[in-house]
Amino acid sequence: MGMTIAEKIIAAAAGVDHVKPGDIHTVNLDRLMSNDGTTHLTVDMYHNKLTNPRIADPEKLVFIVDHNVPADNPKTAAAQKKMRDFAREHQIDFWEGKGVCHQIMMENYVCPGELIFGADSHTCTYGALGAFGTGVGCTDFLYGMVTGTSWVLVPESVKFNLVGKLPEGVYPRDLMLTIIGQIGANGCNYQVMEFCGEGAKTLSVNDRMVLCNLSVEAGAKTGIFEADEIALAYLEEHGRKPKAVYKSDPDAVYAREYTIDLSAIQPVIARPDFVDDVVPAKEVCGVKIDEAFLGSCNNGRIEELRIGAGIIKGKKVADSVRFLVVPASLSVYKQALKEGLIDIFMESGAIVMNPNCSVCWGSCQGVIGENEVLISTGTRNFKGRAGHPSSKVYLGSAATVTASAIAGEITLA
């Protein structure tokens, strides 16, 4: 019986020839990433719970302060200090203020064929480069840190055969929200969403990141693409080499298969308070907004900043709206500066912030108040995600978010 890409990665990490869904294997981890959301808890467990605290291989570890940057209160400052001190003491790669963790990982670490655990649910982003990335809690993270290994219950894979090409003005974010709307927030629970087909060839690594990143919002263990020439070109540009390049075998077994026609996708919006409550954007046009957010590990890269800047150039943010523009990393920020995009946003009245998670998770910048409405390129719109429990978050593409920031209400670009 053939294997899927995900199964091949797990088999290699387990040192066996063959795995199948339902098997449990002990695996060697290639890398472990943790951010300021939970690292302080891992550090506490490391110091207080272990009889023989040790780190298997500090070179496998990456710590990234990205969720609350710079620290916004004494509690987050203390948590970050704990993380910083620990990283220094153990010579762990440490990043602070340089960008959202998944963006930093993609720019600097992730290689095809790797198995990566991250103490963050959107670690599934790394499938854009043909790696198996998945989120774990801090107990599993601690185990991985101490032993360099972990366990994986081999997930089933679900095939998404992409055909055609997205129409002009329709983006990978519309595509992935549409898929999540169709299959539901539990649509791929503990399964791998494998994206393939000729339509995949029309998607850049950025586009693939958008899809893989949101796979967890359909309950998936991860999302993955084959590391084809597009992924390998990205890798080379970033000065890295693949660990291994896997293709799914023709006789690999899938739990289900979907065919998605990209040319039929339209701009969509996920309505509050569920990522799978997806409707055509035109159905919610006219909803008044208080804030708009262009950023996050899903949609804060140069591609989206270009889309936003292209729409807002020469126009103004509505008086009633705060428009937060937050590049996903420092390198995205610098590229945007070089291309004059930051100037365009500033001229329009947008608030351009330092790279970090920002209002995507509503704990740091741009928190919204009682009954306020945000339109966002972030990942989630759960109740209270961006601030007050009565506030509302609509999720849309960079184009829809920017057009709405100008209009003061949800509008199509």
Ligand SMILES: CC(C)[C@H](C(=O)O)[C@@H](O)C(=O)O
């Ligand atoms: C803080 C972190 C653990 C969390 C996650 O796991 O995803 C956050 O990044 C989010 O997007 O909700």
Ligand code: SF4
């Ligand atoms: S940008 Fe949002 S989804 Fe991504 S890691 Fe930060 S809080 Fe989580």
